[in-house]
Amino acid sequence: MDSQFPDELVSAALDARRHAYAPYSNFQVGAAVLDGDGGIWTGANVENASFGLTLCAERVALAAAVSGGQRQLAVLAVATPGGHAPCGGCRQFAREFSADMRVVLIDSQRSEVVSDVALADLLPMSFEFPQTGSRPE
Numbered sequence: 204m205d206s207q208f209p210d211e212l213v214s215a216a217l218d219a220r221r222h223a224y225a226p227y228s229n230f231q232v233g234a235a236v237l238d239g240d241g242g243i244w245t246g247a248n249v250e251n252a253s254f255g256l257t258l259c260a261e262r263v264a265l266a267a268a269v270s271g272g273q274r275q276l277a278v279l280a281v282a283t284p285g286g287h288a289p290c291g292g293c294r295q296f297a298r299e300f301s302a303d304m305r306v307v308l309i310d311s312q313r314s315e316v317v318s319d320v321a322l323a324d325l326l327p328m329s330f331e332f333p334q335t336g337s338r339p340e
Contacts, residue, residue, distance in 0.1 A: 216309055
């Protein structure tokens with residue numbers, strides 16, 4: 204897999220992590236999404252006492268890009284202690300916008316990329332809208 208992505212994407216994910224609100228898990232996550240125009244959108248996890256209402260950093264960043272008018276999303280960078288992959292829900296959420304998206308995993312403790320993988324490898328047999336096999340425009 205081509206490992207070329209802007210250094211700013213990694214920096215943005217690491218920086219976004221500083222804004223996480225994680226008083227329950229103390230597990231701060233930052234994410235950054237590179238859109239098809241070269242723009243970078245960020246997000247941090249936001250926990251809630253009612254755990255089901257917690258927002259993952261990946262979905263916050265993806266929603267920021269979509270809210271900003273972007274639909275072509277190329278790379279999702281995620282910064283966590285240890286460089287963990289996104290949860291299944293975030294994988295499916297990302298898949299809605301690109302079957303070809305790459306996911307860059309960053310170990311925030313070392314500020315380094317530990318993996319650069321295809322979303323399809325993290326989410327094989329992903330769900331697609333059954334009537335058309337694709338998402339609505």
